[in-house]
Amino acid sequence: MSAILARLGRAVLEQLIRTGRATLFFFSLLGALSFMIRRPGLLVKQLYAVGVLSLPIILVSGLFVGMVLGLQGYANLVDFGATSSLGTVVALSLIRELGPVLTALLYAGRAGSALTAEIGLMKATEQLASMRMMAVDPFQRVLAPRFLAGCIAVPLLAGIFTAVGILGGYLVAVEQLGVDSGAFWSQMQAKVQLYADVINGVVIKSVVFGVVANWIALFEGYEAQPTSEGVSLATTRTVVYTALAVLALDFLLTALMFGAW
Amino acid sequence: MSATLTHSTAAAADRRPIVTVRGLTFHRGDHVIFQEIDLDIPRGQVTAIMGPSGTGKTTLLRLISGQVRPDAGRIEVDGICVHELGWRDLYQFRKRMAMLFQSGALFTDSNVFDNVAFPLREHTRLPECLLRTLVLMKLEAVGLRGARDLMPAELSGGMARRVALARAIALDPTLILYDEPFAGQDPISMGVLVKLIRTLNDALGLTSIIVSHDVKETAAIADYLYLISDGRIVDHGTPSALDRSNSPWVDQFMHARPDGPMSFHYPAPPYAADLLASPVP
Amino acid sequence: MVQKNLELAVGAFVALGIAAFFMLALQVSDLTSLGDERGYQVTARFENIGGLRVRAPVTMGGVRIGRVVGIDLDPQTYEAVVTLSLDPRFDQIPTDSSASILTSGLLGEQYIGLEPGGMDSYLTEGSTLRLTQSALVLEKLIGRMLTNAPGD
Numbered sequence: 001m002s003a004i005l006a007r008l009g010r011a012v013l014e015q016l017i018r019t020g021r022a023t024l025f026f027f028s029l030l031g032a033l034s035f036m037i038r039r040p041g042l043l044v045k046q047l048y049a050v051g052v053l054s055l056p057i058i059l060v061s062g063l064f065v066g067m068v069l070g071l072q073g074y075a076n077l078v079d080f081g082a083t084s085s086l087g088t089v090v091a092l093s094l095i096r097e098l099g100p101v102l103t104a105l106l107y108a109g110r111a112g113s114a115l116t117a118e119i120g121l122m123k124a125t126e127q128l129a130s131m132r133m134m135a136v137d138p139f140q141r142v143l144a145p146r147f148l149a150g151c152i153a154v155p156l157l158a159g160i161f162t163a164v165g166i167l168g169g170y171l172v173a174v175e176q177l178g179v180d181s182g183a184f185w186s187q188m189q190a191k192v193q194l195y196a197d198v199i200n201g202v203v204i205k206s207v208v209f210g211v212v213a214n215w216i217a218l219f220e221g222y223e224a225q226p227t228s229e230g231v232s233l234a235t236t237r238t239v240v241y242t243a244l245a246v247l248a249l250d251f252l253l254t255a256l257m258f259g260a261w
Numbered sequence: 262m263s264a265t266l267t268h269s270t271a272a273a274a275d276r277r278p279i280v281t282v283r284g285l286t287f288h289r290g291d292h293v294i295f296q297e298i299d300l301d302i303p304r305g306q307v308t309a310i311m312g313p314s315g316t317g318k319t320t321l322l323r324l325i326s327g328q329v330r331p332d333a334g335r336i337e338v339d340g341i342c343v344h345e346l347g348w349r350d351l352y353q354f355r356k357r358m359a360m361l362f363q364s365g366a367l368f369t370d371s372n373v374f375d376n377v378a379f380p381l382r383e384h385t386r387l388p389e390c391l392l393r394t395l396v397l398m399k400l401e402a403v404g405l406r407g408a409r410d411l412m413p414a415e416l417s418g419g420m421a422r423r424v425a426l427a428r429a430i431a432l433d434p435t436l437i438l439y440d441e442p443f444a445g446q447d448p449i450s451m452g453v454l455v456k457l458i459r460t461l462n463d464a465l466g467l468t469s470i471i472v473s474h475d476v477k478e479t480a481a482i483a484d485y486l487y488l489i490s491d492g493r494i495v496d497h498g499t500p501s502a503l504d505r506s507n508s509p510w511v512d513q514f515m516h517a518r519p520d521g522p523m524s525f526h527y528p529a530p531p532y533a534a535d536l537l538a539s540p541v542p
Numbered sequence: 543m544v545q546k547n548l549e550l551a552v553g554a555f556v557a558l559g560i561a562a563f564f565m566l567a568l569q570v571s572d573l574t575s576l577g578d579e580r581g582y583q584v585t586a587r588f589e590n591i592g593g594l595r596v597r598a599p600v601t602m603g604g605v606r607i608g609r610v611v612g613i614d615l616d617p618q619t620y621e622a623v624v625t626l627s628l629d630p631r632f633d634q635i636p637t638d639s640s641a642s643i644l645t646s647g648l649l650g651e652q653y654i655g656l657e658p659g660g661m662d663s664y665l666t667e668g669s670t671l672r673l674t675q676s677a678l679v680l681e682k683l684i685g686r687m688l689t690n691a692p693g694d
Contacts, residue, residue: 130366156559163562192571
């Protein structure tokens, strides 16, 4: 019994230590960000790696999610003769929830895991240590550009995902199922609000998710055991932790933004 | 060592050792890595620190370069106490030293040229044409000027280490630390590296510290040897002095004898008792 | 050259992202609703507002001319005080216009419909609409029908 308690206590302590390290890591990242003003060129390469290379999966997934929403929404609304509000249903579900959440989850799988593996391998092959020995701070030179690029890329990707999703819904609803095109857009415009939905939903949520997803990815890479198992374990942890954090935060943010009214 | 003799006139100007270590103690968990060791690294020479694997030789280099802090004792490099430096001063201090990592630690996402140019680009504002000249000079020094466009993945282990060496000398350091430079090399590239370390040391007026367990190669180029084992300095002296040492331990290590004071077996309970013991813990 | 291609790809990516947000702002949501903030505000008192919510549309003749910006309860009279923000383009609404709370469709959202009156004076900032008709609460309606049915 006492052995179990001791084990539990140790696990809790280890988690607390990890949380503390992650927090300090986050502040080091923020502190290193000012370096990006002097070296904006570093950002371009990283934006390409996490943004441009994530674009195909975001475009394809966004299109399909929007098309599914169009089909499912139609099947349900047609019973009430309310297919004209299909545009509203598609747009609101994408803007408030699916756009930012699915983008963050896809990002964790596509770019977050790659970031973790890259940093973990740089650590395992002593590249970070050799950088330190050359009097170059890896936080400034390696981690900060990746963090900033990721935080810029996620909101942009979420916007693209949402827009493509609405187009996918439009394709199914209007071209396929014969919903009136004017009703589709006008009903959407009547119900979707710029501040309450677009800014709160896509913008704020995706900025928060972007910061969290990149923080987790870089931290796991930086803390990875410098072995091949350590790095593979760390990439798995990145995807799992990001998914959990994004979904939990999504509930919190939704409760704060839309729950009050 | 004729090379040392010709060089010693220049080094004679400053006879103080470049690195002094006093009463250094370092633990990792409960495991004692170093127990109150003292050592001096003479300026302008090649000093080798040797010992069996797992005796913390690499840790010693990390201590000297300020990557880890000692539990007790004092490490001075050029009169500066390394472990008392703040973050900013430590980075300033490291511009004067270089470390060659065991793996080479080249940046895998850029080619040979950019790897060597990296420290120059980070710490200087040289125009691109001057930078190119400098990088090609450093690459020429290690004989790899023709490989400037290759990626690290296309290099052999020995070439990668030479590129890393070119990168290490890019900022003209006064002290260069080699972590197992000969490990896992074929005899030819080992010979190239051995010669390179010696010539660079003398041509650039560096001080070199080599950590290694390759006795023959290291003893061939070192001016002075330290042998460490079990957290202590077992013996030190010039290679020829150690070669003739009476100490059975030194004799075993220097001549690679399988038996001697250092046992082949990891500490274990008696063999027969262990075999007969029940497997339940 | 490689660096140029990289910059081109990143530039295209950022442009695409910004274009997506423009589409969300202009095509998906109604950007004209931004104008509400500059409208003039009038109040209307209702006995019962039913399911009316802040941001519900205010229409006249079916055309949207403003939004509900505030809902409060007068602690003395127990009436609901609804603040409407009206588009300044429509500044010639007679003061004796009446406001009713209507429902769009059978299950739709509730909104305020204005019926124009005949007076020569117009609503301005701070005016109050006197003639109001409360929301039709479905339960009350059904209850009235049930109690009245036998008497008919």
